[in-house]
Amino acid sequence: MSAAALAGRGGPAVAVGRRGFDRALLLAIPATLFMVLLFVYPFLYGLWLSFAPAKGGALANYRTFFTTPDLWPTIGITLKLALPATLINVGIALPIAFRMRVRGRWQRVVTTLLVVPITLGTVLIAEGMLNYFGPKGWLSHTLQLLHLYDGPIRLTHNYWGVLISLVISGFPFAFLLILSYVTGIDPVLARAAATLGAGTFAQFRHIYLPLLAPGLAMCFCLAFVQAFSVFPSAVLVGAPAGPTRVISIAAYQAAFEQYDYSLASAIAMIMGFVQLVIVAAVLGLRGLFYRGPVAGGKG
Amino acid sequence: MRHDFRELKLERVTRSFAAAGGHAFNALDELTMTIRRGEFVALLGPSGCGKSTALNCIAGLLALSGGAISLDEQRIDTLPPEKRGFGMVFQNYALFPHMTVERNVGFGLRMRGMSAAEIAPRVARALSLVQLSGQAGKLPGQLSGGQQQRVAIARAIVIEPPLVLMDEPLSNLDAKLRIETRAEIRRIHGELGRATIYVTHDQDEALSLADRIVVMKDGVVQQIDSPQRIYAQPANLHVAHFMGYRNVLEFEVTAVNAERVELSGGAVRIVGTLCQPLDGRRAVVAIRPEEIVVGTRDGGANSVRGSVTGVEYGGRDSLIEVLLDGGLRLLARSDVPAERGDAITLSIPPERALVYPA
Ligand SMILES: Nc1ncnc2c1ncn2[C@@H]1O[C@H](COP(=O)(O)OP(=O)(O)OP(=O)(O)O)[C@@H](O)[C@H]1O
Numbered sequence: 103m104s105a106a107a108l109a110g111r112g113g114p115a116v117a118v119g120r121r122g123f124d125r126a127l128l129l130a131i132p133a134t135l136f137m138v139l140l141f142v143y144p145f146l147y148g149l150w151l152s153f154a155p156a157k158g159g160a161l162a163n164y165r166t167f168f169t170t171p172d173l174w175p176t177i178g179i180t181l182k183l184a185l186p187a188t189l190i191n192v193g194i195a196l197p198i199a200f201r202m203r204v205r206g207r208w209q210r211v212v213t214t215l216l217v218v219p220i221t222l223g224t225v226l227i228a229e230g231m232l233n234y235f236g237p238k239g240w241l242s243h244t245l246q247l248l249h250l251y252d253g254p255i256r257l258t259h260n261y262w263g264v265l266i267s268l269v270i271s272g273f274p275f276a277f278l279l280i281l282s283y284v285t286g287i288d289p290v291l292a293r294a295a296a297t298l299g300a301g302t303f304a305q306f307r308h309i310y311l312p313l314l315a316p317g318l319a320m321c322f323c324l325a326f327v328q329a330f331s332v333f334p335s336a337v338l339v340g341a342p343a344g345p346t347r348v349i350s351i352a353a354y355q356a357a358f359e360q361y362d363y364s365l366a367s368a369i370a371m372i373m374g375f376v377q378l379v380i381v382a383a384v385l386g387l388r389g390l391f392y393r394g395p396v397a398g399g400k401g
Numbered sequence: 402m403r404h405d406f407r408e409l410k411l412e413r414v415t416r417s418f419a420a421a422g423g424h425a426f427n428a429l430d431e432l433t434m435t436i437r438r439g440e441f442v443a444l445l446g447p448s449g450c451g452k453s454t455a456l457n458c459i460a461g462l463l464a465l466s467g468g469a470i471s472l473d474e475q476r477i478d479t480l481p482p483e484k485r486g487f488g489m490v491f492q493n494y495a496l497f498p499h500m501t502v503e504r505n506v507g508f509g510l511r512m513r514g515m516s517a518a519e520i521a522p523r524v525a526r527a528l529s530l531v532q533l534s535g536q537a538g539k540l541p542g543q544l545s546g547g548q549q550q551r552v553a554i555a556r557a558i559v560i561e562p563p564l565v566l567m568d569e570p571l572s573n574l575d576a577k578l579r580i581e582t583r584a585e586i587r588r589i590h591g592e593l594g595r596a597t598i599y600v601t602h603d604q605d606e607a608l609s610l611a612d613r614i615v616v617m618k619d620g621v622v623q624q625i626d627s628p629q630r631i632y633a634q635p636a637n638l639h640v641a642h643f644m645g646y647r648n649v650l651e652f653e654v655t656a657v658n659a660e661r662v663e664l665s666g667g668a669v670r671i672v673g674t675l676c677q678p679l680d681g682r683r684a685v686v687a688i689r690p691e692e693i694v695v696g697t698r699d700g701g702a703n704s705v706r707g708s709v710t711g712v713e714y715g716g717r718d719s720l721i722e723v724l725l726d727g728g729l730r731l732l733a734r735s736d737v738p739a740e741r742g743d744a745i746t747l748s749i750p751p752e753r754a755l756v757y758p759a
């Protein structure tokens with residue numbers, strides 16, 4: 103029994119019955135205003151701006167984007183970074199979170215370790231990567247000293263640099279989110295499965311995975327949106343002129359190098375649309391799974 | 402995983418938990434017993450006495466802090482639950498919320514690699530045993546508490562395990578369904594022909610179902626015996642109290658004559674039967690209300706007089722509270738109507754007044 107359920111019985115529900123209006127909704131006004139001012143207004147303004155280019159018709163910007171050879175491929179380049187990074191993050195975080203599902207010393211140690219990259223931010227991570235993975239970095243030094251590999255190591259200023267950076271900055275987020283979903287599942291369900299003959303993997307496959315699926319979809323969406331708007335690492339550890347010229351770089355250049363805010367808005371709109379398509383697809387898949395309480399019975 | 406066995410041996414099985422102060426306490430303290438094939442054993446005791454702990458230790462869901470469990474001379478206490486293969490009905494059901502009733506019940510069979518064609522008829526039969534045939538397609542969240550409980554029973558027995566462990570499986574059923582399901586559980590037990598360990602805090606359930614009853618208190622076994630002996634010869638005062646000996650009176654011992662003990666307190670003198678060696682001048686007598694004979698005339702040797710101070714109507718008979726002449730109070734069952742203020746004589750059969758050390 104949660105506080106919300108108790109409140110629902112006593113307070114607001116009564117108000118609804120009496121007046122047909124839930125006064126608790128008033129509490130949402132500040133947040134709604136905030137959303138309108140900070141999100142809806144800029145969005146609508148940008149949308150209008152993208153259809154009002156300096157020259158040409160209303161669709162000129164969109165035509166430009168999809169016909170210019172250094173603009174339209176940015177969608178593919180960004181997806182090629184964001185989708186694998188998200189899959190890696192969610193895919194690795196899931197089994198580790200499952201292993202850590204029992205609260206204990208390890209859970210605390212790992213959680214603490216993983217919070218650190220979140221607080222670092224992408225710029226510090228990029229700097230660390232340049233020191234560590236760069237051509238003169240510790241990694242190549244160590245490998246050369248141990249005579250394991252003498253060739254040049256190219257993990258920065260290219261696709262891999264950005265991908266690694268996205269994994270480092272995105273993994274803790276995915277892990278912590280999934281861990282909270284995993285620990286929310288009543289462990290007695292797995293124990294019941296065990297008495298029915300399910301080993302650890304079968305417990306994961308038949309109990310945890312289906313119950314986690316909606317949460318995983320949500321986590322995927324959040325991690326994807328985060329990775330899709332990659333900017334600092336694409337510049338700092340990537341090759342922003344070519345292989346990691348992601349869509350946000352294109353928008354940045356349009357706005358602050360060519361001072362074409364209208365085109366920049368159009369690029370931002372396209373970026374948002376691509377994200378929306380992916381998120382909608384993933385959340386649509388979520389509907390195929392069970393959603394509801396994840397406890398095993400009374401209590 | 403075994404499908405049959407001769408005996409399951411528990412030797413000094415102990416499980417401790419960390420208590421608030423940092424030190425450990427034993428939720429289960431040196432449980433020793435042997436369960437033979439075909440036996441129905443009930444674990445009986447008040448809430449928090451360690452019944453679920455004992456069951457979880459046997460199922461493999463809790464590691465032991467000490468002792469050993471062996472199945473036919475083979476140690477199993479380090480095996481994980483899925484290797485032991487005992488069926489378990491959990492106290493809070495633990496149904497899989499994302500699977501239909503049918504899939505919940507069929508889960509154990511799927512884990513054993515059976516084909517869908519083999520599984521379907523078995524699941525259907527298990528569901529009809531617990532009278533849930535019409536609910537196969539529902540999710541657990543769409544069932545009532547009692548229905549969920551019956552799904553949990555069906556899920557545990559459909560795999561025909563060598564040992565079925567049930568943790569208060571009837572606690573959420575109404576009185577009628579409880580008695581029906583009780584009979585069903587006993588019948589299923591006979592049909593499977595293996596063994597059942599059944600946890601309950603309801604003495605009627607334990608008495609009616611079990612071949613042997615284990616009475617526990619604070620993690621310690623008080624008595625392991627047949628229902629008849631548990632009912633008639635409680636090993637100590639705790640067991641007596643738990644088994645419905647509601648009159649517990651403290652007296653002075655005046656004479657001990659082998660089994661016969663003479664006691665007195667105030668104006669009352671009674672003779673009782675010794676059940677446990679006395680360790681002093683004082684003793685406690687435990688008497689079941691229904692074993693006191695209520696009359697109006699003087700009942701002879703072991704009888705006391707008093708007046709009725711309370712009547713609790715109970716259908717076939719009533720529970721009456723009697724204030725004895727010496728100031729003591731006794732509860733008795735009477736099938737003749739009594740009213741407050743009636744003068745009454747109570748006769749206590751000496752062999753049914755059980756004497757324990759105070
Ligand atoms: N995980 C745990 N940690 C600490 N103490 C525990 C834990 N599990 C059980 N206990 C304690 O062990 C004792 C026995 O618990 P158990 O669940 O076996 O009782 P029970 O006999 O099944 O009671 P009930 O009839 O209420 O279900 C209780 O005092 C309980 O508080």
Ligand SMILES: [Mg+2]
Pocket residue numbers: 452453454492568
């Ligand atoms: Mg219990």
